[in-house]
Amino acid sequence: MDFTSRQLRGFHLVAQHRSFSRAAESLFITPSGLSVLIRELENQLGFRLFDRTTRQVHLTPLGSDLLAATRHTLQEFDAAVSRLNQAAKGVPKSIAIGVTPLMAANVLPQAIREFRGQRPDLRIRLFDGDLKAILRRVERGRLDMGVGIFKSMPGIRHTPFFRFSLVLIRAGQPGTLVRAAMPWAALDGQALISLAPDNPTQQLIDLQLAKAGLKCPQETVVNLLDTQMALVEANEGVAIIPSFGLVVAPSRKVVASQLTNPTVQLEFHQISARSKPLSPDAAEFGEFMRTYVSRWAGRAGVL
DSSP states (O other): OOOOHHHHHHHHHHHHHTOHHHHHHHHTSOHHHHHHHHHHHHHHHTSOOEEEOSSOEEEOHHHHHHHHHHHHHHHHHHHHHHHHHHHHHTOOEEEEEEEOHHHHHHTHHHHHHHHHHHOTTEEEEEEEOOHHHHHHHHHTTSOSEEEEOOOOOTTEEEEEEEEEEEEEEEEOOTTOOOOOEEEGGGGTTOOBEEEOTTSHHHHHHHHHHHHTTOOOOOOEEESOHHHHHHHHHTTSOBEEEEGGGGGGGGGSSEEEEEEESSOOEEEEEEEEETTSOOOHHHHHHHHHHHHHHHHHHHHHTOO
């Protein structure tokens, strides 16, 4: 079948806007010119793509099938052209990733350094911020991807990244990071230093406490994991944190216990915008990061 990328793009724009006039504006041609383009494509295919009236434009069932079959191909074509244009202009390749401050400070720098040994031509731009800020930047296309504890949302692609467990930390002596098990039931009545109620980690903790019928006063609420750990160190209470936070525990006067009966795991996801296909460079770095974090977690003992 011999049809052009311009015909295919015109078809996708009409399907997107449901209007020949608006699609023609995006393609910088006249509506009549776009109509000729679509008619030629329909003649080549041997079936109609749109049902048209004076007011509305709708995809035919076969048009919907063609849209689904060609969407990924067109996105890949656009991404490839963009990469080639950058290469022709001598623009350095780069991708942008967003992670929370603890991971940005303790995991990403060495990961980026190791990855640079494989891909010295690719620059990694790091954004450290809270989950909301990362999500906003992914939605707006300012970040290629984010890694963290994110809920499912429309328009956001979620890829499983890694799982950490929940642990209890309490004040202790430096260098005595205990990992003895403790059942959730032992927490009943203890005052917790908690994260904000809209934090996904805190929501998972609150759900488990409710399931177990436990009452744990949450008189102190903070926004950052580092603040939680500092308050625990000062013996202001205990806290439930993801096990990856234990990477900084040796520098704190805290001890940790694995929470059991049940063991609750926290799912980290890699997120990206569905409207923007993940570039091969970003996909490569994402795969590298999954392997790196697995190795790092094993070495650091934070599984």
